[in-house]
Amino acid sequence: MIAENVIAAFVSVFTPHNLLLMSIGVLAGLVAGAIPGFTITMAVVLTLPFTFGMAPVEGLSTMIGVFVGALTGGLFACALIGIPGTPSAIATTFDAFPMARAGRPGLALGIGIWASFFAGIISAALLAVLAPSLAAVGLEFGPWDYFMLIAFALTMAASLAGENLLKGLIAGVLGLLFACVGEDRINGVARFTYGIEALKSGFDFLPVLVGLFAFSQLLSDLADPEAARVPMLPKGSKVARVDHWGGITQSLRHWPSLIRSTLIGLFVGILPAVGGSVSNILAWDQEKKASKHPERFGSGIPEGVIASEAANNSTAGGALITLMALGIPGDVVTAIMLGALTIHNVAPSPTFISTYPNIAYAIIIAYFLSNFVTLALQGVALRMFVMLMRIPLYAMASVILFYCAIGVFSLNNSIDDIWTLLAFGVLGYVMMKTGFPLAPMILGVVLGPIAETNLSRSLATDTDLSLFFLRPWAMFFLILGVFSVFFPWYQSERGKARWTPYYMPALGLTLSIPLFLMQGWARPVFGLVLVAVSGYFAWRSLTRRDPGLPTASSAE
């Protein structure tokens, strides 16, 4: 059965038309990802209008191409001008730029490209294995569990706002509120329309996304009038020649770094709402800690480039696992893909893989293939990147703003949608300037209707509200949600406050409770293992006196 589905998906992906679209997507992603200020999200959002007229497999293949291409493209700007092309490549700058400045730009690019490629392939293989298994778990979810999973995704996204947790939560809830505008999906009753006809159908996903991410981002980039007028690369800049052989040998020589960072990236991707912007820094940091020569990190060593690039590329695979298995976006980019699927009347849920096997396996194959296409097109993309970087930002921005308008219009042939784009552009700009993160809001907009539908379903099934807290999976996600709310404090106080060594053991111990409540033997056994491991770390923290940490007596 699986073999049949894979073959059918191969047939649909391997058409010349689809391969061409995917190649265009990869090339666009590579170039867009390379331009500082143009995030991966922006690149995928701007691709969306082109995919309306395509079949779901074609549209998704194109978007995955953009996604994978942009993840690798972020490397170009890091290595050549020392500015991260995307937030997913911030840690790449730490070592790729010093390496390039030391006269080895080709090697920096080569290592980054090949580490990205190897990580992408490993991640694709794990996607193929893990997504169906996780989907089988997802089938156990009732509407109560699904509702709590969405709540967890939102708290997780908000917790990434760091010190601005409250603002992150407000942004997420505002997203839920915006999703309420228009006719509700269950009863068709108009809400918050105030008699305005245009609001009856609610805010369409695309103008909201483009407004929040592309429009507001562009305006923020233009804030400095002088910088907006100067090209990022001076005329006469030459294209560095990629050292492929050096890239391959260095990536394989440092294979433990490659594998470790790939797994970190994959794990971060699987977490709902967390993406490459977190995984690359986390992997680089972990690699530094695991290294025998941590002091050399940041001076241009291959392990630093490998860690960041492997992690950010494998995050895509992890995010796709969550999207396909649970119908929950693994990060903002997969949130856009979720929106694209709904535009094509495909509803992502835990039954996604079994209901739409052709599309599901096509996503896996497209992701796998995109890594090869990325490798093949990086030379062309590098030349295009150097060419584009000679154009001043203000000129590029004005063209892209027009493109935003035309793209949004093409969704429903409606000028109202462009007004929505402008309104959310203003809102996004104000939010950015006042320190409100945008990602939780997008997740709120995307997940709001799903949350409401599941709440309604759960109450229709049983009016007992305790099921939201006492069902094993609901309790599992509730615990994760509560701990994710406290995560920013844990991060800021780590190593300083006495309670921080107990945070992770406490999480493990409390998570074991729902595991014990689950049926079968495997999960309770896993719960026991979790108790043992958490207990060990809690005991170790109790017995180990860290001289750097304040003790109860010293605090008094």
Place this chain on the structure above:
Amino acid sequence: MRRPATDAVIGLVLLVLCAELYRETFHFRVPPFATMSVGAWPRFVLVVLALLCVGLIVQAMTRRTDALAASSAPSARPISHRNALICFGLFAAFLVSLHWLGMLIAGVLFVFIMQEMMGPRSFRSRLFHAAIALVAVGGMWSLFTFALRVILPEGLLLRL
């Protein structure tokens, strides 16, 4: 002092908005046989939002003293909103003009004027801006009209 004060103002504005929207939820049509009230979910969302806004206001008030101390330090360069305001204004004008000029002409004018206002002003730059506006907008208009078969708005004046 600016950020905490701004946060408090945002919190207050959102609270007022919550109150108004909460009031509005009582005016939703009540459908027969609904398992969950149409207003239940929005009310839940609004209550959570209102609580978070109160939290934001409290946080802004408690951080005020620290911020006041920080404000005595030499401040960084103020953020300029000039370009953003120009963009918003021009984009709104572009939208209003769509009805008369259509997507192609309004688009060319929008891209050209925006470059003129943000870029250097010389004869050579003007040529560069005009070329970019014509090629980029014309190219995209052709792509959407002929390849993607999207019927873009035509202007009343020139039917383009």
